[in-house]
Every structure is written in structure tokens, then in C-alpha cells.
Amino acid sequence: xxxxxxxxxxxxxxxxxxxxxxxxxxxxxxxxxxxxxxxxxxxxxxxxxxxxxxxxxxxxxxxxxxxxxxxxxxxxxxxxxxxxxxxxxxxxxxxxxxxxxxxxxxxxxxxxxxxxxxxxxxxxxxxxxxxxxxxxxxxxxxxxxxxxxxxxxxxxxxxxxxxxxxxxxxxxxxxxxxxxxxxxxxxxxxxxxxxxxxxxxxxxxxxxxxxxxxxxxxxxxxxxxxxxxxxxxxxxxxxxxxxxxxxxxxxxxxxxxxxxxxxxxxxxxxxxxxxxxxxxxxxxxxxxxxxxxxxxxxxxxxxxxxxxxxxxxxxxxxxxxxxxxxxxxxxxxxxxxxxxxxxxxxxxxxxxxxxxxxxxxxxx
Amino acid sequence: xxxxxxxxxxxxxxxxxxxxxxxxxxxxxxxxxxxxxxxxxxxxxxxxxxxxxxxxxxxxxxxxxxxxxxxxxxxxxxxxxxxxxxxxxxxxxxxxxxxxxxxxxxxxxxxxxxxxxxxxxxxxxxxxxxxxxxxxxxxxxxxxxxxxxxxxxxxxxxxxxxxxxxxxxxxxxxxxxxxxxxxxxxxxxxxxxxxxxxxxxxxxxxxxxxxxxxxxxxxxxxxxxxxxxxxxxxxxxxxxxxxxxxxxxxxxxxxxxxxxxxxxxxxxxxxxxxxxxxxxxxxxxxxxxxxxxxxxxxxxxxxxxxxxxxxxxxxxxxxxxxxxxxxxxxxxxxxxxxxxxxxxxxxxxxxxxxxxxxxxxxxx
Numbered sequence: 134x135x136x137x138x139x140x141x142x143x144x145x146x147x148x149x150x151x152x153x154x155x156x157x158x159x160x161x162x163x164x165x166x167x168x169x170x171x172x173x174x175x176x177x178x179x180x181x182x183x184x185x186x187x188x189x190x191x192x193x194x195x196x197x198x199x200x201x202x203x204x205x206x207x208x209x210x211x212x213x214x215x216x217x218x219x220x221x222x223x224x225x226x227x228x229x230x231x232x233x234x235x236x237x238x239x240x241x242x243x244x245x246x247x248x249x250x251x252x253x254x255x256x257x258x259x260x261x262x263x264x265x266x267x268x269x270x271x272x273x274x275x276x277x278x279x280x281x282x283x284x285x286x287x288x289x290x291x292x293x294x295x296x297x298x299x300x301x302x303x304x305x306x307x308x309x310x311x312x313x314x315x316x317x318x319x320x321x322x323x324x325x326x327x328x329x330x331x332x333x334x335x336x337x338x339x340x341x342x343x344x345x346x347x348x349x350x351x352x353x354x355x356x357x358x359x360x361x362x363x364x365x366x367x368x369x370x371x372x373x374x375x376x377x378x379x380x381x382x383x384x385x386x387x388x389x390x391x392x393x394x395x396x397x398x399x400x401x402x403x404x405x406x407x408x409x410x411x412x413x414x415x416x417x418x419x420x421x422x423x424x425x426x427x428x429x430x431x432x433x434x435x436x437x438x439x440x441x442x443x444x445x446x447x448x449x450x451x452x453x454x455x456x457x458x459x460x461x462x463x464x465x466x467x468x469x470x471x472x473x474x475x476x477x478x479x480x481x482x483x484x485x486x487x488x489x490x491x492x493x494x495x496x497x
Numbered sequence: 498x499x500x501x502x503x504x505x506x507x508x509x510x511x512x513x514x515x516x517x518x519x520x521x522x523x524x525x526x527x528x529x530x531x532x533x534x535x536x537x538x539x540x541x542x543x544x545x546x547x548x549x550x551x552x553x554x555x556x557x558x559x560x561x562x563x564x565x566x567x568x569x570x571x572x573x574x575x576x577x578x579x580x581x582x583x584x585x586x587x588x589x590x591x592x593x594x595x596x597x598x599x600x601x602x603x604x605x606x607x608x609x610x611x612x613x614x615x616x617x618x619x620x621x622x623x624x625x626x627x628x629x630x631x632x633x634x635x636x637x638x639x640x641x642x643x644x645x646x647x648x649x650x651x652x653x654x655x656x657x658x659x660x661x662x663x664x665x666x667x668x669x670x671x672x673x674x675x676x677x678x679x680x681x682x683x684x685x686x687x688x689x690x691x692x693x694x695x696x697x698x699x700x701x702x703x704x705x706x707x708x709x710x711x712x713x714x715x716x717x718x719x720x721x722x723x724x725x726x727x728x729x730x731x732x733x734x735x736x737x738x739x740x741x742x743x744x745x746x747x748x749x750x751x752x753x754x755x756x757x758x759x760x761x762x763x764x765x766x767x768x769x770x771x772x773x774x775x776x777x778x779x780x781x782x783x784x785x786x787x788x789x790x791x792x793x794x795x796x797x798x799x800x801x802x803x804x805x806x807x808x809x810x811x812x813x814x815x816x817x818x819x820x821x822x823x824x825x826x827x828x829x830x831x832x833x834x835x836x837x838x839x840x841x842x843x844x845x846x847x848x849x850x851x852x853x854x855x856x857x858x859x860x861x
Binding site: 139141142143144175197198200217218220221223224242243245246267271272273274275276304393394395396397398399402404406407408409410411413414415416438439440441443454455456467468471472473474494496497 | 503504505506507508539561562564581582584585587588606607609610631635636637638639640668757758759760761762763766768770771772773774775777778779780802803804805807818819820831832835836837838858860861
């Protein structure tokens, strides 16, 4: 069996022991807190990890795009929340086909979206929907309170739609600087959902699902009062953002990019064969760098071109040589498998399996 | 024939008339200036555009990674410069196979790299190499002058290597603020190559190739004095960086991402279905935004999540609605096809063909 450093460089590896521990831990946390778990597949985009999450107790999965749902359904994973407003005839025709063969739930944040979705479901087989509430990111969603009530009343006029409840993405939690701020953001997100749910119920509209909660919220799950379903994604792998948020340690980070020093042009300057095409140019929370070098914390990954990573270090303290192998925790694990197409699952440093990223590039 | 706005959204389209004009123009410029043209395939990563470039007069192509060379060679494109230090047994074994069936040239910037490459060539079939010179980016390359001479003398001791000349990447030209600075950067890059070539020739080492020059240098080609071969890449498509550098107009930008407004959460706030997974989070030169909206220059793409683009505008001046179609020139065209896997070639707004990005994800 090959060791991880025998793989073609750069390679994206997943420490399977760490990933399995992460999957089990969040499933346990959800159970202990009485939440259903519907993990977002965005970090791994693979049926391999989706099946592990379901086996650990997830009730279904969450995806961002209908093309991702199509891939998962084609592989037999059929309880899917498409957490995205589906707009346009082309998307609606595809959703109709998917709705006929899978248990699809989707989100709606305005009347135009509702009108489109209403053409997908039927009175006999209504399309389940959640009203998306804008809990502060302003990236989408109906405003909470009266606007959401008005939309709920409109949605309920379509017999081909089945309003199950409310949904939000509390992305502002990624700005938290400590556990108290994590708790405050989670409580605020849950509060927005609960308040709007109460308003709907006062007006005779039943609300059975309150969907919220990302990976940072899993460490303060008791603050998600009233939330029935959580949708963490990143926790399978973690990354530099998780380290800097204080929600993960290096030993929790399952995804690593293995690279090679290919040049040492000047003292203190080295270049590796992993650039933005392997690591992405995404920033991490509270970092000016492009990844964390696991065994070389004094070496800084300060810049990326597409195929080159620029390392800087003190040449009085450290020598690097052409051929040295470098292990990197990426800034943002969610985007790395999408760039690679294949993940190498390793255990104890040995390559155990190749894991296909079947939903790679599915953004349409 | 479908129109471009009937494609699944988001879609990456290439205006074929613009791309063909760009390809012809740079081929003509190279001819007029007596330079060989060896375009870098990094923006398109496709045999379709590589063949167009060869048909227009390119002598061969440039790639960054051996996996890209393998893909191109498998499709019959066999005159290839791998502009990258190839390091490690695994890479060298692959290079040996490729060298036996294609005309491969590669770069070397240190003795360790030379020793490895020497195991690939043979006395009967030496491996052609160029010495990479660091002309100021410090991302790789031997230092110019005496260090390069010493390396050249070492390379010449390996009968399995054939030293053809010198190579550099003058990436600092992307910092130019006007044509005078473009000219100065190009002249400096050529000057570094010429000075080191003169030193080698004074020491009895023939230098037949001086390889340099990126897309920005094509507008000041007369300043690349002595350079025998240029390697522009981005010019096929252009992008916001090219607009901001003043080397392209909107009508020169062949690559566009077509997206759809999926939410209008508040007045002046809209969200499109193209995020960093379609557009990349790469910055552009002198821009704080994530792309240029072709028909809506007063609307700003201020932030990306993976599947969401955040638009901001003055609601007193502009209305956007769910379902509106948006055409975006990306910040950095070179990374967009790699994310998509398929490009739609359009002419006059009609979809003429699908173009496979065969070398997508080949970074190893």
C-alpha cells in the first residue's frame, strides 16, 4: 500500500480516522441536543462521505444546487434539501423530474420563486418548501416577521406547495471571536426563526421545521433553541478558518494538501507545486496567509499563483530544499475537493482508497 | 440553436468571434516582431483553442504541469514546453514516458532539478532544457548572471540534457499602471535574459532560445529585444485584470459568466447564482470587486460565497428582479474554465458548440 507521500504531488488527502471521528461527534451532538441532522455536502461533494453521514444518523442531506441533488439522487441518496431558490424554466423542469423520484425539499424567499415552484408540485404530490428568512447576511431570504408571514400566506394559496417551515443561513457566526460570540450568533439565528414561526402559528400556519445552524453552531448547539434541524457542512474536514475560530484543533483537520518544494530561488524563499488551483485563493477568517503548514509553523504561505505557492521563512532558523514534502491545512476546506476531483483516503499515512468527488463542478 | 441565455445558469461562455480575433492578432504581432509564439494553455486548458493557436502560427504550446502535457500529447499536440521544475521520482518517470513520444522542453533552475532531469534524457535522445532565470518575482528560477552561468556549466556536464537557452516569467509586469510601465517591465525582463545570455556565450555556451513575455508584454513587443519566443496565455479571453491594466477593452473579453438573479432580499441588494465556484475568489488588478457586469456598470459584485454572488446598487437608480440575467467578465479568466469543465462557444449570442476543458484539474 502506497504512503501518502508517494502520491503524485500535489495531492488532496483525507485522514479517514479524523473524518470518521468528526462525523460521529457531530451526529452524537445532534442526538444529544434533540436536533435532526441534515449535513451540507459542500465540503466533500461525494457519495462516500454522504453515506457515512447518513449511517451515523443524518436524516438526509443538504445541497446548494439542483445539479448536486441530481448527482446524489442518481446514486440513491434521495432525502435532499436544496437550500437554494430555484429560478427559471430550465431549473424548474429539472426539479419536476427530481421531485417525481426523490424526497426533495427546497426553499422559497419571494412570490416569484413560489410561483415557479408551484408549477413543479401537484395537488397529489405537493412540493415541500421552507421559507428562507434573512437572518442578517442579506445574501437571500425574505425579511423576518410580517414579510415572512405575508409570503407564507401566499405560499399556502398554492395547493401544489407544502409549506413545512422556516430556513435560515446564519453566516455571520463566522465573524465570532470567541465562544461567547458564537453563542450569541447562534442564539440570534434561532431567535429570528422562533419569532417568525410564532407569528405564523398565531396566524394559523403550522410550522414543523426550523432549519438553521452551521458548523460553528455545533459547538453551541444548546443555543439553537427551537431549531429542529441543523445543516453543518465543514465539520467533516475543518480548515484554517475553523482553527482561527477556535472550533477545531490541528488534530481535527482531516483534509490536507500534500505539496513539494520545487524551487528555492533565494535564502528564505521557497516555492511549492500547490497554488490557487489546488488550495484556492479563498481567505481564512483572521489570516493573511493561504494555509497552515502542519510540520513547519514557522514557514508562511504568503502568496499563490495558479500553480505556485510562495513560502517565506527565516533562513537563519530554517532550511528548505527542493524535493521537501509539505503538508498543508487549507484555508477553506469546502472548496478544495471541488478543484481536485479525487480525494485520497489515508489511514496512518497509508493510502486506503480513492474517493470520487462526484458532485464536482456541479454549480448549475 | 439555443441562445446563450437558454443554457443552465450559471454558464461559462466564450464569444468565438472575439477569441478568434484575439488569437489572430497576437499571432500577427508575434510574426511582425520576429518572435516565435508558444502560447500558454492555462486560460483555456482545451485542445480546441490550442489547435486554433497552432493553426494561427504558434510553434508549440506551453503548459505548467506534466499532467497537462500528458493530456495535450494524448490528443496529438506534441511540441510542448513544460514551464515548471519537475521534481521527484514519480514526475521523472512520467516525463521519461512523455519524452519518448513527444517534443518536450522543460525548465531547470538548480542542480537538484538538473540531476533529476538528467535521468530522463539519454545521450542518444537528450532532453531539451531551458535555464529558468528569476527576473524579479522570486517564485522560482536561478538568479541571473554568475549563478546562471554556473548552473549552465553544470547542466552542460550531463550528456543526457540539451541546454537550448534561457527562460523567465516576468510577472511583475502585472503591476504596471500605464503603457510606459508595461514597456519598462518588458524591457527589464528582456534585459535580464540578454545579459545572462551574453555571459553564457562569452563562456562558450551557445544560447539559441530566450523565452519570455506574457500577455501584457504583447502590447509592447518591440521592447522584448532579443527574446526569441513569447508565451502569452490570457490574451485568448482577457478579463477584468486586462481591462484595468489598459491592455483590453470590454469588446476584447471573450469569456463571460452568465448568471441569474435569485434573490432581492432588500432594496439595493441582489444575489446571483454564480459565486466563487463559478467566478473564483481571485482578485483583479486594482479592483475590490469580483467581476464586471457588462450591461450594468452601476451594479457592483462586492462579495462571493461559493454559490452566491452579492450585488449592490443604488435602488433609486436601478431595479433588479428575480430571474434577471447577468453577464459578467470575470476578474481572472485563467481560472474560470478549470472550475467549469465545459465552455459554451457562442457566436452572435447563439450557442455554436460545447468545448471540453480536457486539462481541467490537471495540477499534478
